[in-house]
Structures are given as structure tokens and as C-alpha cells.
Amino acid sequence: MVRRWHFNPYHQRIDESLEKDPGEVRADTEWPAWHVFRQPKRGEAHVLVGMVHAPDAETALLLAKEQYARREDCVNLWVVRTDQVHATSYEDADMFEFVSDRTYRLTRGFPVGEKLKKIKAGDPYAERLETLEEIEKEHAGKKIPQEASGDGSD
Amino acid sequence: MTAPTDPALREALASYLLALADDELIIGHRLSEWTGLGPIIEEDIACSSMAQDELGHSLTYHRLRKSLGVEEDPDTLNFTRPPEQFLNALLCELPRGDYGFTLVRQTLYDLAEFTRLEAHAESSSWEELAEASRKLMQEEKYHLAHGEAMTRRLATATDESRRRIRDAFHELFPYALGLFEPLPQEELLVQAGIKPGEKELMDRFLDRLDGFLEGTDLEVPAIRSLEGGWEPKVRPVFGGRKGEHTEHLAKLLGAMQMLVREHPGAQW
Numbered sequence: 001m002v003r004r005w006h007f008n009p010y011h012q013r014i015d016e017s018l019e020k021d022p023g024e025v026r027a028d029t030e031w032p033a034w035h036v037f038r039q040p041k042r043g044e045a046h047v048l049v050g051m052v053h054a055p056d057a058e059t060a061l062l063l064a065k066e067q068y069a070r071r072e073d074c075v076n077l078w079v080v081r082t083d084q085v086h087a088t089s090y091e092d093a094d095m096f097e098f099v100s101d102r103t104y105r106l107t108r109g110f111p112v113g114e115k116l117k118k119i120k121a122g123d124p125y126a127e128r129l130e131t132l133e134e135i136e137k138e139h140a141g142k143k144i145p146q147e148a149s150g151d152g153s154d
Numbered sequence: 155m156t157a158p159t160d161p162a163l164r165e166a167l168a169s170y171l172l173a174l175a176d177d178e179l180i181i182g183h184r185l186s187e188w189t190g191l192g193p194i195i196e197e198d199i200a201c202s203s204m205a206q207d208e209l210g211h212s213l214t215y216h217r218l219r220k221s222l223g224v225e226e227d228p229d230t231l232n233f234t235r236p237p238e239q240f241l242n243a244l245l246c247e248l249p250r251g252d253y254g255f256t257l258v259r260q261t262l263y264d265l266a267e268f269t270r271l272e273a274h275a276e277s278s279s280w281e282e283l284a285e286a287s288r289k290l291m292q293e294e295k296y297h298l299a300h301g302e303a304m305t306r307r308l309a310t311a312t313d314e315s316r317r318r319i320r321d322a323f324h325e326l327f328p329y330a331l332g333l334f335e336p337l338p339q340e341e342l343l344v345q346a347g348i349k350p351g352e353k354e355l356m357d358r359f360l361d362r363l364d365g366f367l368e369g370t371d372l373e374v375p376a377i378r379s380l381e382g383g384w385e386p387k388v389r390p391v392f393g394g395r396k397g398e399h400t401e402h403l404a405k406l407l408g409a410m411q412m413l414v415r416e417h418p419g420a421q422w
Contacts, residue, residue: 016191031194052196059307062300063196066203 034060035085036068037078046078054079157222157282163346166339167280168224169241170349173337173395174270175215176242179232180403181263182208183410187250200300201256207293214286221282233414237403241337243394245329247403254308254318255326261301262330265366268294269359270349279347302366309370316371323372331356331390338396353383360384 031053037046049068054060060079069077158164186205192198216228245263250256271294274287308315334356337343344351361384364374376384393399413420 020191053194054196055307058303062296062303063200065296066200066300067196070203 031055033082034064034079035082036060036064037080038068038072038074039076039078040073042075046076051082052079057081156280158280158346158348162339163342164222166337166342167348168219168222169337169339170343171215171219171222173241173243175212175219175228176240177246177263177267177333178208178212178215180240180242180406181246181259182206182212183406184246184248184250185256185260188253188256193253197253197304204260204297204300207297211290211293214290218282218286233411235407237399237407238397240399240403240407241395241397242403243329243333243335244391244400245326245332245394247394247400247406248326248329249402251322252318254315255322257301257305257308258319258322259326260297261305261366262326262363263333264294264298264301265362266330266333266355266359268298269362270355273350273355273358277347278349283348306366306370309372319370320372324375327375328386328388328391330359331386331388332392332394334359335390335392335395357383360386 032055033051033053034057035051036049038049039046052060052063052067054063057079061077064077064079068074158167182205185201185208188198188201189205190198192201213228216231219226245259248259251259268291271287271291274283275291276284278284278287305319309319310316334352336352340352343349349355360374360376367373374384375388376386379385
């Protein structure tokens with residue numbers, strides 16, 4: 001193989017990695033996949049951040065630390081073997097669609113009530129009342145806005 | 155105590171810090187040579203990230219030197235010094251070898267570094283060094299966990315992986331002892347309570363190594379003496395702390411210093 005010379009020493013390795021490439025990947029030497037969940041602060045939820053391949057949980061945690069917690073805040077990591085996750089099928093995705101008016105399930109009144117109390121108590125942001133009422137009117141009878149539907153209070 | 159005022163002691167301390175900074179810089183560079191070539195992508199990233207950590211540790215020692223009043227700029231030092239002015243132990247400059255070799259070297263280095271940092275943190279009379287060491291230990295905790303877990307797994311897995319780890323261990327062990335080569339002015343630092351003697355650090359390192367090797371078919375090539383210290387069965391490879399290096403360092407510096415040599419004063 002003719003070696004190409006690159007000015008950047010890191011690029012020298014492209015040739016080296018091509019030389020070492022086994023050409024095929026054997027499935028029986030692949031490690032299982034793990035989903036990684038990172039908790040940015042104590043008390044906050046663990047959030048799915050990605051995956052690693054590792055032979056066991058201890059190694060998965062070690063590798064996950066460098067992949068997913070070297071720049072962001074982290075106090076705790078979880079790893080879960082991907083084949084241990086139970087999931088719905090995309091074929092059944094239609095069961096999540098809204099086919100009828102669900103606005104009666106919304107709890108938008110509660111945050112507004114809180115704000116009304118503040119306004120009555122002389123909150124300097126009282127002008128927001130107008131905006132909120134406008135939003136209420138605007139959305140009455142329309143499809144539910146995403147951010148307002150996540151309260152799980154059905 | 156605050157930074158020492160005695161000129162001889164300051165000079166001894168500045169050399170000691172430079173030796174540690176050079177260890178970190180050179181082993182960090184070797185570790186970075188896995189970027190793009192790691193055996194699996196996760197290890198590739200882990201090595202690259204730990205290489206950056208080691209450079210950060212190196213910078214910490216340069217900052218401590220600055221607080222002693224050393225004026226030299228770390229970039230100028232690292233990118234223009236000839237090999238014979240580097241004080242790193244020879245362990246750090248050996249070529250990267252196969253992945254088993256890298257892991258064993260890294261584990262030996264991290265065990266030694268942790269031992270040293272712990273000694274600084276617990277008992278250095280120079281508070282700034284103790285404080286910096288406590289910070290570095292936080293990062294070193296992960297390095298050690300990573301190196302130990304990977305090395306132990308390979309040391310107890312297949313015939314091939316055991317052979318590679320064993321060969322690397324026996325080749326590297328005398329070099330690892332070289333991390334404890336005393337500098338010429340060692341006595342001044344010990345008397346001032348800034349650090350324990352290198353022999354004492356080496357004994358603590360071998361205790362730690364002995365614990366780590368438990369459960370593998372490797373053992374420390376040294377005899378435990380009745381007083382609790384160790385007598386190595388092999389000759390430590392010294393020289394690095396006096397600037398006597400292998401030809402590998404010159405090659406490494408050739409790659410590391412190339413840009414700066416070809417374009418002196420160039421701005422990034």
C-alpha cells in the first residue's frame with residue numbers, strides 16, 4: 001500500500017486505520033447496546049442522552065461517562081440494556097392520535113388562576129392577563145397546543 | 155505554608171513540578187494517538203477525553219510553577235524545548251504499542267499518579283500543591299476506574315488477551331518504577347515537608363499495585379521486606395528526570411512541535 005503523507009499528523013491515521021480494517025463486522029463479537037440516562041442535578045429526572053456498546057453494566061457506565069457526561073452537568077448516570085426496554089409498535093402509532101375534541105381534559109385554568117391571584121395582589125406583570133385571555137379565546141375549540149397537553153390529568 | 159521563599163528550595167520545587175507536568179504532557183500525547191484508531195468508538199472517545207485531562211493536569215503544574223514566580227510560558231516550553239530538557243519518566247514516551255500495552259501503561263501510570271496526588275493532598279506542607287492535588291484526584295478517580303476495569307478484564311479473559319497484558323506488564327514494570335526516580339534536589343523537598351521521598355512513594359505504589367493485581371495471574375515483580383517496603387526484582391529504568399531519553403521522545407516531539415518549528419510565532 002502506498003502511504004500518503006498528510007500535513008496534519010492526525011490524518012496519517014486514516015491510512016493506518018484503513019490498513020487495520022478487518023473488512024467485515026462479525027455480529028458475535030459485537031457487544032450489546034445500552035441506553036444511557038443522565039441526571040443533570042439531584043432531584044431532577046434522568047434524561048435519555050444516547051447509547052453505548054459495552055460487555056456489561058459496569059463497563060457501560062464507565063464508557064457512558066466519557067461519551068455523555070464530559071461537557072454537560074451530571075451527578076448520576078443510568079444505563080439500561082436496550083433489549084430490556086419494552087416498547088409499543090409503530091404500527092400502533094394511530095392509537096396516540098386525537099380523533100375528537102379533548103380540550104375538556106386540559107387544565108389550563110389552573111395556571112391562569114394562579115396568575116389572577118398574583119394580579120389581584122398587585123403583581124407588576126398584570127398586563128399579562130390580557131395576553132392570557134386572548135390566548136384562551138384564540139384556542140377555544142381548536143386543536144390542543146402541545147405545551148399545554150402534558151399534564152397527564154386525564 | 156505559602157510558596158517557599160528560599161531560592162534553592164524554589165528551584166527544586168520548580169524542577170519537580172516541571173517533571174510532573176512533562177509526565178502528563180507526554181503520556182497525554184501518547185494517549186491522544188488513539189484518536190481515530192480506538193478499538194471501539196467508545197474507547198476512542200474515552201482515550202481522547204482522558205488525553206485532554208492529562209494535558210489539563212500538565213497545565214495545573216505549570217500554573218503552580220507560575221505561582222512560584224517561574225516566568226516561562228508553558229506553550230513556549232513545550233513547543234520549543236529539545237528532548238534533553240524534558241524531565242518526564244521514560245514510561246510516558248514509549249510508543250503507543252497495541253491497545254493492551256496502552257491500557258497497562260495507563261493503569262500503571264494512573265496508580266502511580268494517584269499515589270502521588272494522595273500523598274500531596276494529605277501531607278504536603280505547601281497548601282497550594284495539596285489543594286491542586288485534591289482537585290486532580292477527582293479526575294484521576296475516573297481514569298483509574300477505567301484503566302483498572304479494562305485491564306483487569308483483559309488480564310482475565312482469553313489466552314491472547316492474557317498474553318498481551320502479561321507481556322506488556324513485564325515490559326512496562328521497570329519503566330513504571332522510573333516514575334519514582336528522585337530529582338537531584340529531592341532531599342530539599344522532603345526536608346521541607348512538600349512531598350514524601352520517592353522511595354516511600356514507590357512503596358505505596360507497589361502496595362496499591364499488589365491490591366490491583368489480585369485475581370489476575372500477574373504479580374508484583376518485587377519482594378516485600380519485613381519493614382513493609384518493597385525490593386524490586388528488576389532494575390528500575392531511570393534517566394528521564396535527568397533528561398536522558400529514548401529515541402522515541404525525539405520522534406514524538408518531532409510530530410508535536412512540527413507546526414511551531416515550521417511557523418514560529420504563528421497565531422491560531
